[in-house]
Amino acid sequence: MKIPISHRSTQRQQRLFFLGMLVLFIPCLFYLDLSYGQFASGLERIPDMARQMMHLSFEELPKMLRELLTSIIIAFLCVVLSVLISLLLAFVVARATTPNRYVSAALRAMIVIIRTIPTTIWVLLAVASMGFGPMAGVVGLLLPTIAFLIRVFSDQIDEAGRDTAEAIRSVGGTWWHVVCNGLLPTLLTGFLALIAFKFEITVAETVILGIVGAGGIGVLLQGYISFYEFAPLMLGMLLVFITLFLLEMGTNLIRTKLAGKGSK
Amino acid sequence: MHAEAATRQRKAKRLASVALLLIAFLFSIWYIRFDWIAFVTGIPIFIRFLATDFFPPNLSSVSDYAKPVLDTLAFGIVATCFSALIGSAVGLMMARPTTPSGKVRVALRGIVSFLRNVPFLLWASLLVVLFGVGSLPGILALILFGSGFLARVYAESIEEIDPDTLEALDACGATYWQRLKHGVFPQFMPGFITWTLFMFELTIRASAVLGLVGAGGIGSKIKQTMDLFQYGKTATVITILIVMILAVELVTQKIRERLI
Incomplete structure (x- = not known):
């Protein structure tokens, strides 16, 4: 005899989930009408492309490194400026410290809208209004970065700062006292971890910004792709990979270090 | 002192x-x-x-946008299903408790990390060069990126499951498949569902930018209208995009609440 051990209704719902996936999947596949011929002819081109990619040439390396640095700098400037602005606004948005509830609600709604639009679209808009170049990259990234930072900062303020804010207010402290003396010093470590995390994401984003025309290594990569120069493209992709990988490790290190400090 | x-x-x-x-x-x-x-x-x-x-949004040809919206949703569903399939296979081989051998695990980790760390738009434009313009490179780019992403998060949630169950199954002499079926899957299911739904949200966002490199979806409308300087229409498309993303987020949120 078999004894059922799993929870019946959970199991039924999970089956329903998979069934739903299948039911949606099949008509969508037919709707898209993907051609197998296109797929096969694309696959045939892979070995040739791979062969070209294997001829790594280091001719373009200095140029690439320069552009890579530009990408990182765009991300850096953008994060620094966003931190300055969002630190101020986060205290206005956070429910625990907001001076005015309606301002907070309005800003919150704006943040939702800004965050919903993908970053790449923002940069595209900035490029359309300001022309090509790193400046458009910084401006385009600024809004989504600020929105993200305000969101996470204000979440943290709400989570940790309610009691502190109330305590300072009850002894007659002003808004500036609450923010500068009460909350900023305690929350700074947590903020630093978030900033490091955002910096990592922003660098990944600036790399692709070139594809929509906002400076940095993406411009070079896009050029290689459109002129079928796969050898330097491979080098560029490796460079990007190494940079992002090192950054990921670096931010992980910062996070564990900060977490260790916080618990002490 | x-x-x-x-x-x-x-x-x-x-x-x-x-x-x-x-x-x-x-x-x-x-x-x-x-x-x-x-x-x-x-x-x-x-x-x-x-x-x-951008204001006011030009609503004159709203009906033209129905097809890209449907395309984008279909992209998302097909890509999510494929990525979930590939991602779970790779994730199982990548997670410590279920990997067939340590070498496979390290090799797969390297490949997945490369897939994830080269930006998505770059994969997309590379695939457009390979497969030509159309929805095929878009789907493939989503699958490529999604499989890498899902493999990693699946592997992480498999590694988080309770090792005692697996030990008990091992002690009973369970085979690899019995171990998976009775030890791993039941505990892995909530993680699987959460991440798969999240992946679907991501694909909707991603297909917005896929169009920029010529890989179909609603992004192609954004690029098209902007190239023609019809910014009023662009505003309409972006509004549709926002509504779509928020709606998908709402739906997945509801499903998640029901299931977990």
Whole structure:
């Protein structure tokens, strides 16, 4: 005899989930009408492309490194400026410290809208209004970065700062006292971890910004792709990979270090 | 006395990091020839551009956008299903408790990390070169990126499951498949569902930008209208996009609440 051990209704719902996936999947596949011929002819081109990619040439390396640095700098400037602005606004948005509830609600709604639009679209808009170049990259990234930072900062303020804010207010402290003396010093470590995390994401984003025309290594990569120069493209992709990988490790290190400090 | 020295040291450290940050900042400004005047005047230009050229949204051809919206949703569903399938196979081989061998695990980790760390738009434009313009490279790019992403998060949630169950099954002499079926899957299911739904949200966002490199979806409408300077229409498309993303987020949120 078999004894059922799993929870019946959970199991039924999970089956329903998979069934739903299948039911949606099949008509969508037919709707898209993907051609197998296109797929096969694309696959045939892979070995040739791979062969070209294997001829790594280091001719373009200095140029690439320069552009890579530009990408990182765009991300850096953008994060620094966003931190300055969002630190101020986060205290206005956070429910625990907001001076005015309606301002907070309005800003919150704006943040939702800004965050919903993908970053790449923002940069595209900035490029359309300001022309090509790193400046458009910084401006385009600024809004989504600020929105993200305000969101996470204000979440943290709400989570940790309610009691502190109330305590300072009850002894007659002003808004500036609450923010500068009460909350900023305690929350700074947590903020630093978030900033490091955002910096990592922003660098990944600036790399692709070139594809929509906002400076940095993406411009070079896009050029290689459109002129079928796969050898330097491979080098560029490796460079990007190494940079992002090192950054990921670096931010992980910062996070564990900060977490260790916080618990002490 | 000792505490004072420690405080002084900490202060010096803080001062040093602030100075370092300042130097990095100044260097950056010098390096990309950052023009403050252009920046300060640029932001109002950007905002005025958004406010005057985009409003009011041009609603004249809303019916044209039904097809890209459907395309985008279909992209998302097909890509999510394929990625879930590939991602779970790779994830199972990548997670410590279920990997067939340590070497496979390390090799797969390397490949997946490469897939994830090369930006998505780059994969997409590479695939457009390989497969030509159309929805096929878009789907493939989503699958490529999604499989890498899902494999990683699936593997992480498999590694989090309770090792005692697996040990008990091992002690009973369970085979690899019995172990998976009775030990791993039941505990892995909530993670699987959460991440798969999240992946679906991601694909909707991603297909917005896929169109920029010629890989179909609603992004192609954004690019098309912007290239023709029909910013009013662009505003409409972006509004549709926002509504779509929020709606998908709402639906997946509801499903998640029901299932978990």
